[in-house]
Amino acid sequence: MTPGEVLVVGAGPTGLTLACALRLHGVAVRVVDQAAAPATTSRANLLHARGVEVLDRIGALGNLPEQSISAMTITVNAGGRPMSTVRFGDVGLGTARPALLVSQAAIEGELRRRFAELGGTIEWGTSVAAVTQDAGGVTVKLDGGQALHAAWLIGCDGAHSTVRKQAGVAFPGAAVSDDWLLADVHAAGMPERSGSHGWLHGDGLIGALPMKEVAGHTDASLWRIMIYAPGMGDAHLDEHPDEQQIVDRITTVFRERTGLASATISDATWVSSFRIHRRLVDAYRVGRVLLAGDAAHIHSPMGGQGMLTGVGDAENLAFKLALVIAGRASEAFLDTYEAERRPLATAVLRTTSANTRLQTGEGPIVRFIREKVMLPVLGLPALQRWATRVASQLAVSYRRGPLGGGPLARLGRRPRPGDRVADLACRRLDGTATRLHAELGGRWAVLAPAGAVDELTAAARAWLGGHVVGLLPGDASSQALLVRPDAHLAMRGRPDPDALARWLEAALRQGRVR
Numbered sequence: 001m002t003p004g005e006v007l008v009v010g011a012g013p014t015g016l017t018l019a020c021a022l023r024l025h026g027v028a029v030r031v032v033d034q035a036a037a038p039a040t041t042s043r044a045n046l047l048h049a050r051g052v053e054v055l056d057r058i059g060a061l062g063n064l065p066e067q068s069i070s071a072m073t074i075t076v077n078a079g080g081r082p083m084s085t086v087r088f089g090d091v092g093l094g095t096a097r098p099a100l101l102v103s104q105a106a107i108e109g110e111l112r113r114r115f116a117e118l119g120g121t122i123e124w125g126t127s128v129a130a131v132t133q134d135a136g137g138v139t140v141k142l143d144g145g146q147a148l149h150a151a152w153l154i155g156c157d158g159a160h161s162t163v164r165k166q167a168g169v170a171f172p173g174a175a176v177s178d179d180w181l182l183a184d185v186h187a188a189g190m191p192e193r194s195g196s197h198g199w200l201h202g203d204g205l206i207g208a209l210p211m212k213e214v215a216g217h218t219d220a221s222l223w224r225i226m227i228y229a230p231g232m233g234d235a236h237l238d239e240h241p242d243e244q245q246i247v248d249r250i251t252t253v254f255r256e257r258t259g260l261a262s263a264t265i266s267d268a269t270w271v272s273s274f275r276i277h278r279r280l281v282d283a284y285r286v287g288r289v290l291l292a293g294d295a296a297h298i299h300s301p302m303g304g305q306g307m308l309t310g311v312g313d314a315e316n317l318a319f320k321l322a323l324v325i326a327g328r329a330s331e332a333f334l335d336t337y338e339a340e341r342r343p344l345a346t347a348v349l350r351t352t353s354a355n356t357r358l359q360t361g362e363g364p365i366v367r368f369i370r371e372k373v374m375l376p377v378l379g380l381p382a383l384q385r386w387a388t389r390v391a392s393q394l395a396v397s398y399r400r401g402p403l404g405g406g407p408l409a410r411l412g413r414r415p416r417p418g419d420r421v422a423d424l425a426c427r428r429l430d431g432t433a434t435r436l437h438a439e440l441g442g443r444w445a446v447l448a449p450a451g452a453v454d455e456l457t458a459a460a461r462a463w464l465g466g467h468v469v470g471l472l473p474g475d476a477s478s479q480a481l482l483v484r485p486d487a488h489l490a491m492r493g494r495p496d497p498d499a500l501a502r503w504l505e506a507a508l509r510q511g512r513v514r
């Protein structure tokens with residue numbers, strides 16, 4: 001075991017983001033995954049703006065923006081006609097990074113590329129079977145009987161997490177909705193490819209999303225079709241129908257529910273079925289074992305929040321764990337990971353479950369709300385802006401968490417301690433223009449006027465080590481800002497090295513600044 005080495009279990013989006021971010025903080029990291037090789041099919045197809053910012057900060061955005069399709073609308077149809085079009089436009093929260101409609105496989109590919117660039121390798125075909133820990137570290141037994149040791153273990157091993165079970169962490173929750181069928185198909189006679197489409201139907205919701213590429217295959221006839229299919233999902237697939245039977249069944253259901261009688265589906269590149277559960281762990285950390293992503297929370301895929309939340313968990317955890325490993329922060333600081341991320345996961349579970357129930361519920365009240373209340377207001381620009389803003393997670397704030405400014409911060413200027421800081425224009429100390437987020441990614445930032453920035457940066461380095469960058473504001477602000485590696489505001493005020501040191505001392509030692 002390398003001293004301080006972190007073992008990440010799972011090379012999905014959460015584990016890979018965590019591994020890249022830890023490497024950027026200078027931490028030795030080992031990644032294992034039970035799969036023989038990377039997945040070529042994809043569950044997620046949408047990464048909202050906040051997730052795109054995270055990829056950008058850790059240098060894993062690559063050419064994903066070029067791979068993205070620009071279908072940023074959802075047209076909701078009922079009774080065979082379009083009722084409303086929801087537009088996912090600019091959320092106006094100071095991001096240069098709009099949402100991406102790209103496959104999860106492509107995102108994982110860019111994360112793997114970045115991890116390799118940072119010197120990491122992924123050990124495929126390596127399945128964790130058992131976990132034990134003591135005060136000095138964690139021991140993992142692999143399926144083949146071999147043992148691995150690490151100082152810290154992070155379970156990013158998805159919804160059925162072995163690490164979570166081995167750590168004895170409960171995963172309470174409930175089923176939200178019945179079977180769904182998911183198929184990536186080649187189709188003709190479909191609606192406009194400039195957006196996604198949903199059809200409300202008495203037998204269940206059906207959705208179609210244009211896709212650019214599946215399993216490395218690019219085609220303008222590719223669509224993802226999602227069918228709410230109580231009784232048709234697992235049961236249907238368990239009969240082992242051949243591909244043609246699956247295609248015929250999807251075609252029939254698609255025509256029935258959409259009214260598009262001439263739609264033809266020629267083949268399915270991938271078919272999967274799933275049930276929607278909402279579950280949240282009762283602890284994110286047990287000693288030296290931590291959980292992130294789907295291993296810690298699962299919910300409805302509606303709204304595209306799963307990968308987004310996992311990637312955000314990873315970025316939040318990485319800089320905290322790095323400081324603990326460096327001996328610069330206490331475990332109380334590490335516990336701010338759960339304190340900050342649990343409220344967000346709780347909110348995501350609540351909104352995605354409510355949304356799913358509203359869209360699939362069969363009772364007369366739910367139908368009335370869906371058709372007479374929800375549909376008519378969906379097209380309102382103010383509502384669309386609000387929905388996009390919530391889904392983007394750009395407005396997520398840790399203001400109420402132990403490192404935030406608390407309720408009194410409401411009186412201060414924005415951003416307030418705990419808020420995300422927009423991607424501000426600023427200057428490096430040599431005067432060259434840059435943007436705040438481009439300077440983060442493994443570093444804290446001190447943003448302060450020329451006469452104060454050196455002293456403040458030195459004060460921050462005394463507590464944080466070398467992972468701090470000093471920057472000059474792009475405007476005439478006389479304030480100083482300390483920005484965390486995940487772009488949230490640590491503190492702001494007049495340039496005062498003692499105040500900055502006091503904040504860092506409280507945060508790193510007690511995990512609480514109020």
Ligand SMILES: Cc1cc2nc3c(=O)[nH]c(=O)nc-3n(C[C@H](O)[C@H](O)[C@H](O)COP(=O)(O)OP(=O)(O)OC[C@H]3O[C@@H](n4cnc5c(N)ncnc54)[C@H](O)[C@@H]3O)c2cc1C
Pocket residue numbers: 009010011012013014015032033034035043044045046047048104126127128129156157158159160161162163182274292293294295301303304305306307308309310
């Ligand atoms: C139909 C569908 C559509 C979705 N659409 C979206 C969307 O549009 N946007 C969005 O943000 N989210 C979406 N999601 C959610 C998203 O796919 C997940 O939240 C995301 O994959 C979670 O990433 P993860 O890395 O935490 O876990 P996973 O992606 O599940 O990765 C876990 C990894 O751990 C490995 N592993 C498991 N057990 C072990 C073990 N014992 N030892 C070693 N390795 C192990 C697995 O092989 C796997 O590679 C969707 C989900 C579904 C089902």
